[in-house]
Amino acid sequence: MRGAWTARLLPWAVGLVAGVLALGPALGRGFVLRYDMVFVPDLSVRGVLADADGFPRAIPSDAVVGALSSVLPGDLVQSLALLAVFVLGGAGAARLALRLLSSADGPTAGTAVASVAAGVAYVWNPFVAERLLLGQWAVLLGYAGLPWVVAATARLAERSPGRGLAGLVCALIPAAVGGFSSVLLSALAAGPVALWRRGPRALRWWARAGLFAAALVLVSLPWLVPSLTAGAVTDPRGVEAFAPRADTPFGVLGSLLALGGVWNAGAVPPGYGEPVTALLRLVLCVLALATWVWWMLRRDRPVFGTGLSVGAAVGFTIALAGATGAGRAVTSGLIELWPGFGPLRDAQLYVAPLGLVQALGLAFVVWWAAGAAQAPVWRVGTGVFAALLPVVVLPGLVWGAGGRLEPVEYPDEWVRAQNEVAADDVPGSVVVLPWSAYRGLDWSGETTVALDPATKLFDRRTVWNDDLSVGTPDGGTVVVEGEDPLAVQVAGVLDPDPETGMPRGEDLAAELGALGARYVVVSAPVDNGFWSEGQGFEVVSEGSEMTLFRVPEARVKADKPGITGLEVTGGLVTVGAIIWSVGRSGSSLVLQCPGPRAGRSTRKEIPT
Structure with a gap:
């Protein structure tokens, strides 16, 4: 025993x-x-x-x-x-x-x-x-x-x-x-x-x-x-x-x-x-x-x-x-x-x-x-x-x-923006700025490089820069292009500044709305906040760590997202x-027998 x-x-x-x-x-x-x-x-x-x-x-x-x-x-x-x-x-x-x-x-x-x-x-x-x-x-x-x-x-x-x-x-x-x-x-x-x-x-x-x-x-x-x-x-x-x-x-x-x-x-x-x-x-x-x-x-x-x-x-x-x-x-x-x-x-x-x-x-x-x-x-x-x-x-x-x-807590501004988007019934995606996939999160205490958490924060489609810059041993940089076709279209509208990742395009609310965007979220402190002036956005919430802009409903051309029957079936x-x-084998992963013994003397199980 x-x-x-x-x-x-x-x-x-x-x-x-x-x-x-x-x-x-x-x-x-x-x-x-x-x-x-x-x-x-x-x-x-x-x-x-x-x-x-x-x-x-x-x-x-x-x-x-x-x-x-x-x-x-x-x-x-x-x-x-x-x-x-x-x-x-x-x-x-x-x-x-x-x-x-x-x-x-x-x-x-x-x-x-x-x-x-x-x-x-x-x-x-x-x-x-x-x-x-x-x-x-x-x-x-x-x-x-x-x-x-x-x-x-x-x-x-x-x-x-x-x-x-x-x-x-x-x-x-x-x-x-x-x-x-x-x-x-x-x-x-x-x-x-x-x-x-x-x-x-x-x-x-x-x-x-x-x-x-x-x-x-x-x-x-x-x-x-x-x-x-x-x-x-x-x-x-x-x-x-x-x-x-x-x-x-x-x-x-x-x-x-x-x-x-x-x-x-x-x-x-x-x-x-x-x-x-x-x-x-x-x-x-x-x-x-x-x-x-x-x-x-x-x-x-x-x-x-x-x-x-x-x-x-x-x-x-x-x-x-x-x-x-x-x-x-x-x-x-x-x-x-x-x-x-x-x-x-x-x-x-x-x-x-x-x-x-x-x-x-x-x-x-x-x-x-x-x-x-x-x-x-x-x-x-x-x-x-x-x-x-x-x-x-x-x-x-x-x-x-x-x-x-080390674990950290999300700022209140992030949670507030998450709730604001969740309460909106108008369909449309969220565009995440700065236009950079991985960056340092200053609010996490010691600066940590991570995928921008805003890409997963909301209950709808998010569009972000999924290009990846990787340093090479000789000191150079290789940029691996992302896989999302919509991100390429959004990048063309934003024309982001390579230094700050912030947009330089014009009439952004209309252009992004035509691509199905309902919100633009800036998930970092940005000194040059004037970039959004005259762009046609509505300010939903504003803070030092996150600012949420909304594209007017009349400018959003987006259908309510759905999952195909084939994906649901899969x-x-x-x-x-x-x-x-679990039912057929009579066990869960935890209770499975450890596996076969070594050699030719392995005990055989009689099928039931």
């Missing part, structure tokens, strides 16, 4: 402790605003769905946040979302290692410590730290689900098709919330597992592949359907802007091998890249990979080992290709051929499956170091020390990345599939 409770509770404790230690102040009241991570009070689901004219990256995650924000405070929803990354990821990797390394008699001290090592290593690494500092919490939620997806995919060979599909859809819930990048990572990590899995009663490879593809499509419909009609374009220059960069003394190759190498220098955790800690981190990663390879050569290797290894190798190859001129040229050519190849721009993202490989490899090292249940205390102590090494070699993630994840199918998967 003690072993059973260890198997159930220990993995979740690992993820919870790691999350609290890493997030620290970010779990307090207020909103953490950093780069892509923008949560607002009372996020509107209607506003989320109305912003689908570009590539609908944030539809699933923002829709879920909006739904939760209708019953919980928005800052609490953010805290739960961030904590879920560590809890689900740490528990998933720990449960997988515990299942693989436990004997028929149940878990021992060695396997318990090894599972702790897997959970800690999977959520405490440069990939998680850098993506967290980039604000890409939705991507990390999909990353957290990878151990669950790999385990569920491996079980496709042992279950009836209906129950196998249900278990896989259930495991894909984090990816469904995370959106397209999360689904791509799940396909990369677990797709080869579906093809390589073997067993005396295994389904044929094409049947497993079909079930896997069906599960991916079912959870992708909320973003897949609107993307087919969005008319979005993808700028190939993003390949150069988002190329992996060296963030350690060991170049791009060493940085990627250590699960780092993100393109944004502002997302590197404090102290990361120092020679001593970077060397220890690299040695730890090489040791974990070498151990994984040795484990793959044993007869008791994990049944999903070959497939996961292939997925990790392919992902690492994509990441490494993004760091070479030839690789970037090929990717740019593919994007010019079809914008759907756009997700390949951020090549470093695809080292994610390698993170799971390294976590399981380290677990095997710790399992060997800690020994069996009756091992001497010094061996168990050695295993515990090894399990905590990921934290030791990456101290910059501790307590909100050294205070970089969302309902995904929600229905998730509800069905």
Whole structure:
């Protein structure tokens, strides 16, 4: 019984402790605003769905946040979302290692410590730290689900098709919330597992592949359907802007091998890249990979080992290709051929499956170091020390990345403007000024670079400058053009000053109203407020931090926004599939069995 409770509770404790230690102040009241991570009070689901004219990256995650924000405070929803990354990821990797390394008699001290090592290593690494500092919490939620997806995919060979599909859809819930990048990572990590899995009663490879593809499509419909009609374009220059960069003394190759190498220098955790800690981190990663390879050569290797290894190798190859001129040229050519190849721009993202490989490899090292249940205390102590090494070699993630994840409160003027727009029944979009996507938020205390929160503040379509300026290592700047066609038209009317981001155009109320704009919001203190004089706007609210202008109703040519029946159907199918998967598999994500054991002695389940 003690072993059973260890198997159930220990993995979740690992993820919870790691999350609290890493997030620290970010779990307090207020909103953490950093780069892509923008949560607002009372996020509107209607506003989320109305912003689908570009590539609908944030539809699933923002829709879920909006739904939760209708019953919980928005800052609490953010805290739960961030904590879920560590809890689900740490528990998933720990449960997988515990299942693989436990004997028929149940878990021992060695396997318990090894599972702790897997959970800690999977959520405490440069990939998680850098993506967290980039604000890409939705991507990390999909990353957290990878151990669950790999385990569920491996079980496709042992279950009836209906129950196998249900278990896989259930495991894909984090990816469904995370959106397209999360689904791509799940396909990369677990797709080869579906093809390589073997067993005396295994389904044929094409049947497993079909079930896997069906599960991916079912959870992708909320973003897949609107993307087919969005008319979005993808700028190939993003390949150069988002190329992996060296963030350690060991170049791009060493940085990627250590699960780092993100393109944004502002997302590197404090102290990361120092020679001593970077060397220890690299040695730890090489040791974990070498151990994984040795484990793959044993007869008791994990049944999903070959497939996961292939997925990790392919992902690492994509990441490494993004760091070479030839690789970037090929990717740019593919994007010019079809914008759907756009997700390949951020090549470093695809080292994610390698993170799971390294976590399981380290677990095997710790399992060997800690020994069996009756091992001497010094061996168990050695295993515990090894399990905590990921934290030791990456101290910059501790307590909100050294205070970089501090929550702040929105000024009253922002909330007042949000309420004013919500009370208006006249249709029309909101144009967000200054005409710059990312900027420093002075009212947040220490100036923080983030996507302008006004782009998500209102319950209607917002139009903003979705171009992205990225600095290059040689000191230059690459401007990656945005994906929203309407933003291009609005920019032509505004003729924004490149220095201030404020308009220089004339008769703006009439011109913007003709494009369907009802409001113009200035979400920053602006000294040259005279720009709005004589433009035909009505001042709704005015303050030092936000000013809201309204276009007279007679000048607004906008229809009431609606959602197509196809988009509604897609969302309902995904929600229905998730509800069905929980009922059909007889478990939620939390209660799923940890996964298959290693070797040929895997216990088979009798389909019911």
